[in-house]
Amino acid sequence: xxGCTALVxxxxxxxxxxxxxxxxxxxxxxxxxxxxxxxxxxxSGGAAADAEHVSTVRTxxxxxxxxxxxxxxxxxxxxxxxxxxxxxxxxxxxVPGYDFAAYLEKYAPETWGLxxxxxxxxxxxxxxxxxxxxxxxxxxxxxxxxxxxxIIGVGRGAGLKGASLQxxxxxxxxxxxxxFESPIDCFPQWDPKDGSKGNWNSEYDSVVVYGSTHVxxxxxxxxxxxxxxxxxxxxxxxxxQQHDGELDxxxxxxxxxxxxxxxxxxxxxxxxxxxxxxxxxxxxxxHLKVTFHHNLFRDLVERAPRVRFxxxxxxxxxxxxxxxxxxxxxxxKESQLVAEHNAFTLPAGVSPAKILKKWNEAPLTAxxxxxxxxxxxxxxxHNAEIPAETLQSGxxxxxxxxxxVDPAWAVPGLVRHRAGxxxxx
Numbered sequence: 001x002x003g004c005t006a007l008v009x010x011x012x013x014x015x016x017x018x019x020x021x022x023x024x025x026x027x028x029x030x031x032x033x034x035x036x037x038x039x040x041x042x043x044s045g046g047a048a049a050d051a052e053h054v055s056t057v058r059t060x061x062x063x064x065x066x067x068x069x070x071x072x073x074x075x076x077x078x079x080x081x082x083x084x085x086x087x088x089x090x091x092x093x094x095v096p097g098y099d100f101a102a103y104l105e106k107y108a109p110e111t112w113g114l115x116x117x118x119x120x121x122x123x124x125x126x127x128x129x130x131x132x133x134x135x136x137x138x139x140x141x142x143x144x145x146x147x148x149x150x151i152i153g154v155g156r157g158a159g160l161k162g163a164s165l166q167x168x169x170x171x172x173x174x175x176x177x178x179x180f181e182s183p184i185d186c187f188p189q190w191d192p193k194d195g196s197k198g199n200w201n202s203e204y205d206s207v208v209v210y211g212s213t214h215v216x217x218x219x220x221x222x223x224x225x226x227x228x229x230x231x232x233x234x235x236x237x238x239x240x241q242q243h244d245g246e247l248d249x250x251x252x253x254x255x256x257x258x259x260x261x262x263x264x265x266x267x268x269x270x271x272x273x274x275x276x277x278x279x280x281x282x283x284x285x286x287h288l289k290v291t292f293h294h295n296l297f298r299d300l301v302e303r304a305p306r307v308r309f310x311x312x313x314x315x316x317x318x319x320x321x322x323x324x325x326x327x328x329x330x331x332x333k334e335s336q337l338v339a340e341h342n343a344f345t346l347p348a349g350v351s352p353a354k355i356l357k358k359w360n361e362a363p364l365t366a367x368x369x370x371x372x373x374x375x376x377x378x379x380x381x382h383n384a385e386i387p388a389e390t391l392q393s394g395x396x397x398x399x400x401x402x403x404x405v406d407p408a409w410a411v412p413g414l415v416r417h418r419a420g421x422x423x424x425x
Contacts, residue, residue: 035291
């Protein structure tokens, strides 16, 4: 690990070298030694951008154009205000003939049953028209991010609402100081065979890191905002789920640092590795190296994160649970999680045994964590209370890419005052 002097030189040196000056946060790079994102070539985003590739955008069209300009040449895109990708509402995206009432009538379990999926339905059926409408939304809200790019919010009110940032197959991206209001899927699909009662399945994460390397997510806020699950209706006896994840890191992505973010008010929050199947095993094994530090995870149900395959380092984060809390860390296939020096604040009646959730046999390291201010051995308490899902200790690796590690008792105060959009210094 490098000392503070080296870290300061790394940050300010990148800015000065490209004419931005010591306080030009848009040209800051990820400090040396700051998590997996600093591994190898490090993460500098668009710090080397020339003046022609620095732009300020206020609309979705301007945002797309700025990102596309110059291909993978270094660029800085500054977002001013909130860009609403679905400002005209979901009805504006529906193709002619789509009728949700007709959809509900056609596929009600009492008439359609629970044995046949809808994938084979013709294009002129309610499901076919739903698919076509979903394709319109997909084209509208997904925004592709090229390599060597910094996206940064200007001031306290910058953000993306209803958009899905796609960091796919690229290297060297920085995203900072933005509030992401989770995109809602205007056209979720009913799957009769999902579970014993069927379920609604939705698409669109706020940010997807897919087959990409060297990504730094810093000082962002992720929230469901004006469309919380608590306000969603139920159809066919199941929640009409219109949200997917807040941040998914999948398909062989590597070297990601997520620092000083707020992840709030959501169900399935962060997924690292999206499947156990053979194809994704071949892609993901040996990859998905991610660091989380000094993030606030507040009022979430689960997946903070759920991990498959990756060497994930989670330290100095604060987790605040509410009555919907299910778990924080999901221990999945071949995961190698290290969770140290974190603070957990759980409501009365919620046991620390729930912090870890075992999905597959995969040893982990969990040390120096506090729950409601008291030191707790998360593995021991889990195994004592949930012996049917016994976890093994020892992730098999020791994180080396860390900056200052704060004592767990100091983490809630630090994160409360400094994490999230609008607090970038």
